[in-house]
Amino acid sequence: METQAEQDNILRGGQFLIKETACEDIFTPEDFSEEQKMMRDTVKDFIDREVWPNKEKFEKKDYAFTEEIMRKAGELGLLSIAVPEELGGMGMGFVSTMLVCDYISGATGSLATAFGAHTGIGTMPILLYGTEEQKKKYVPRLASGEWFGSYCLTEPGAGSDANSGKTKAVLSEDGKHYLISGQKMWISNAGFCNLMIVFARIEDDKYITGFIVEYDPDNGITLGEEEHKLGIRASSTRQVFFNDTKVPVENVLSERGDGFKIAMNALNIGRIKLAAACLDAQRRVITNSVKYANERVQFKTPIAQFGAIKSKLAEMAATMYAGESASYRAAKNIEDRIAIRQSQGNTHQEAELKGVEEYAIECSILKVAVSEDIQHCTDEGIQIFGGMGFSEDTPMEAAWRDARISRIYEGTNEINRMLTVGMLVKKAMKGHVDLLTPAKNVADELMGIPSFDTPDYSQLFSEEKEMIGKLKKVFLMVAGSAVQKYGPALEEHQQLLMAAADILIEIYMAESVILRTEKLAKRDGEDKADTQIAMARLYLYNAVDIITQKGKEGIASFAEGDEQRMMLMGLKRFTKYTNLPNVVALREKIADKVIAENEYCF
């Protein structure tokens, strides 16, 4: 068992903003265990063999094929990673769960969505909130792929405002079952699921309630036609109509009125897994792009040799690398937090619930960052392919279309942006994360005279780590003043919240990529890690630009006169490089490596 001191090294959710993290204290993809690497290779192999060669089927809306692949994934045990052994699962930790989400999603968003809807929001609510009976009855079937699950929350009038649904659950006269009636929309896996997690309102309850509903067409459940969608074409998405559907009272999830909480917690886990589910798709886009760029000759030159193309490859690789770094860092935090909770006597269920909830901020950050990175990455992939990128004969356009959904579901990126800052402010109010003291320190620092000492930057990343520290000050300065100014009304200032969220997101991503690389360089030496060092520097450089922009926008929106001048000066100080990196050279370096290896090779 860990000592309290060891436990304290694990940051609490949101604390990354106010504490410095040592690179030894984060988990990185370089730290995968042998078991994890084997798992990764198994999944990759499955995708290479069964899925990638059949990509066309997914684009042709072959829903049955999606189901078939899901069934095969079940046979391989891939649907049961997160399920405890006593419920027929593999009982692996959160990092391994993420790893499987990551690699199983490489070939098509259709499978990523089917997998995510089933193993995530379709199964987790029972795992996290189910009674022993419910778990025993349903989880083993879901874990094996004998049954598939879906999650029915959204309604025509209730999307982002998930608690506003009109679906009703009425207790029968004998008190033995509920009768559910209502219309659900956009339900992934609806076309082939056996079990539905359904949210409905009992009487005039403030909050909705969750139910486990077995799919039975003779029990008042009707499915709409398949929706025709921009992307993830072979992911089944239908409306579901409930008309006095009988559900035994034993199938209520947790307590009456707990539905909204269940829904939100299921989404927290869903969000970080969604980030993972964008990663391997990006790796493959980068690898296919560099292969094409190495082969395609124009002006007697492989286009990979043109600076315009190198620039794209480098940016694609650097954001990919950052996305990986942050995703697995947060995943391990969650895993550790669960272990701590368990060691403190929590049940596995409680521990998992609280462990993920703790990092809800990081989950939202990752959802937004990685879903936007993959959009950009696939967009550049198309551009590198030129006219061929516009053709269904190359894998770029489907990747671009598939990526688009990730910015919409599991909470839109707008909702998630606002959540990141909103949750942080709430944590501060509750005293879980002390933002006020550091915010005050920054304010004091602004009034003081800056130090003109020439700092010692001889150590790897010393300037970069100092910069991360300064960027945190930018957030504390902007968000701190905003909270002071607007108090709880801050939530009405959405443009400001969005700007603050972008600052927060970039800090987390940039810090993660620097720490991962520092750890790597300490292990392998700086020479061997030189491309990774370049990627970390490039990512940070871009982050500084975004933070400068968003900081300025935020400041100008609420501060005037002297206050504005002082804060702008602070912004300048906190975003200033002593040694401005030559990003053109960094990109060249990164691209040259990717080009030489002919793949994303980190």
Added chain:
Amino acid sequence: METQAEQDNILRGGQFLIKETACEDIFTPEDFSEEQKMMRDTVKDFIDREVWPNKEKFEKKDYAFTEEIMRKAGELGLLSIAVPEELGGMGMGFVSTMLVCDYISGATGSLATAFGAHTGIGTMPILLYGTEEQKKKYVPRLASGEWFGSYCLTEPGAGSDANSGKTKAVLSEDGKHYLISGQKMWISNAGFCNLMIVFARIEDDKYITGFIVEYDPDNGITLGEEEHKLGIRASSTRQVFFNDTKVPVENVLSERGDGFKIAMNALNIGRIKLAAACLDAQRRVITNSVKYANERVQFKTPIAQFGAIKSKLAEMAATMYAGESASYRAAKNIEDRIAIRQSQGNTHQEAELKGVEEYAIECSILKVAVSEDIQHCTDEGIQIFGGMGFSEDTPMEAAWRDARISRIYEGTNEINRMLTVGMLVKKAMKGHVDLLTPAKNVADELMGIPSFDTPDYSQLFSEEKEMIGKLKKVFLMVAGSAVQKYGPALEEHQQLLMAAADILIEIYMAESVILRTEKLAKRDGEDKADTQIAMARLYLYNAVDIITQKGKEGIASFAEGDEQRMMLMGLKRFTKYTNLPNVVALREKIADKVIAENEYCF
């Protein structure tokens, strides 16, 4: 006839960078003549009646329907706007031509492409380079829509490197015709065209030659299957195979070896028209987005009232407005330049050719800027629609897919970016645009002490116009030093070129939007133009951010030590606002107007 002095007020191509333009000297959409407005309404009406209600047909790849609509457009005279009256056309000026491209493209990229390929690259080469006989024989049929044209330049191995095609033209023994053999790819309108502009190489000529080829399946011409594409689904795109296709020698366009020149000049016109062809699509996306946002209620609030949505609507409107401003400004410059050339004794043909060539830089700028704006606009459109944006039942996803092609064809945006700067540097070398003197002046200014006078900003846009002047200095400083440093080898430094191109693009767009709005405010008063003023300010603000970023990147890539420090200081000075705009408030203002009008209303 204009006097020399009047003519001199019309900027030469690229001169916008070194001369100040008075708002009275630019043409704006507010200056459309009654005839032009009638034309616009005719086209809009045609689209509303015949095309928009049938959008689904385009998405279902109904190529025949595209042809039918093109035929109807021909009946309305819309294919003949740019064609002189003596050749059966309407003989209207360049602005009117742009106007028709703009509004005919509002509903679907499939029609935009078919229209552009036919009236632009399919017809213009004959109009611009054809002999009297060629013109008389072919142009009237193309202008009426009796025949349709296509343009066969690209080959599997020759895309961006258009002159590298392998298609051969061999003179027959009797010297009466050429036999053309080769494979062309990505040919728009191939499926229903009667005439093809084909580029092929005679013997081992350095440059390809253009030919007018009548489509005849019995003359060795075979078509590939329709390509399956990401977007513009009902635009016919096929491979075309020529196998000893007999073409009479009279059908050579211009001289042997002129093909590359013809191809490039056709593309120049094509590029600015492509910018126009993105405009009405954007207007409609904005209007549909605001209508949806006003109707859709979440959290008991129309989502249009959320700052996150307002921010999007405002940015969409401001870039739209800027795109219009710059497109019509350049269009009128071209029209005027043609008139001047004609008044100087050029034939209409020569005048048009030279008129467009003169503004090749602006044409590339517009192509890049507007094609990227529409991508961003449609992307936000999807996001505003939430889950519904991902559905084929709403008009957002097709708009997003259709927009994607505009960044690829008519020269990829990478090629066009490099062209903007490359052409400017060439013009400077030839003495057509004096960049050296102003670049030297900026360098001198950097050595001097900046003025600390408080400037008088009481006039509308006085600070903004000063900012435009300073942004020009950024370009001169960065590009000037880069040219000095690298000389002709600059073209190998593509990342730097791309950064310089972005600076140039933003300057042109921002200046155009400021000047248009100044002209409007002078006419209608500042009160009535208040939203437009906000849009101009917002656009400029964003431009300053981009220029700051790209300038910094460029400088760090080639300057070190003191030189770098001096240039960074210059950059800071040249991008500094005295009064930092509150962009959050600007966006609120713009959004509120669009929301109140329930449409893009400028």
